């Protein structure tokens with residue numbers, strides 16, 4: 001059978017999610033490093049975003065679609081529980097990451113540090129400061145949710161954790177968000193629990209220069 005090929009940069013939180021999904025399912029895969037908007041990505045994603053995936057004749061974009069394909073096409077532990085409520089809770093948290101956590105924490109806050117667009121490439125302090133109040137609310141919500149259960153969607157690891165962990169990974173090493181994670185004991189305990197999984201250890205992205 002054809003090998004799954006994940007195409008994208010290992011630094012990307014979404015690429016990491018797709019790789020974690022492969023490993024949790026026990027699906028052998030290759031990673032082809034590629035930046036957004038390069039030819040091999042544009043050939044599959046209409047907006048040039050990573051990751052994209054190839055498997056034989058199948059080409060897919062969008063992380064959730066890729067992970068759902070892996071979950072259904074291969075044997076191995078389900079990434080999305082097969083019961084209605086477990087599946088819905090998982091989908092709910094995947095969606096919350098995609099439409100909330102990723103947008104604020106990665107696309108606004110982290111991007112303002114490293115891709116500010118300022119002439120000297122300096123962090124955009126105004127954008128960072130503007131994100132902080134909502135970030136505090138987000139971490140308070142996450143800590144409260146994780147005080148009631150060991151994983152985002154319930155008692156077991158699911159795809160929801162695979163979406164959230166790569167985001168929180170970066171938040172731990174940045175100054176303001178790092179303080180927020182430290183002040184959130186349930187988020188910290190959840191992170192340590194999920195980070196101990198081989199799929200998470202083996203997909204750790206290269207460190208951000210100067211941030212460890």
Ligand SMILES: N[C@@H](CCC(=O)N[C@@H](CS)C(=O)NCC(=O)O)C(=O)O
Pocket residue numbers: 012013014015036047048049050051061062063064098
């Ligand atoms: N909705 C997409 C989002 C993927 C995404 O935003 N990837 C980032 C890298 S982490 C990217 O390609 N950014 C380039 C861009 O948005 O132009 C998915 O779920 O796969």
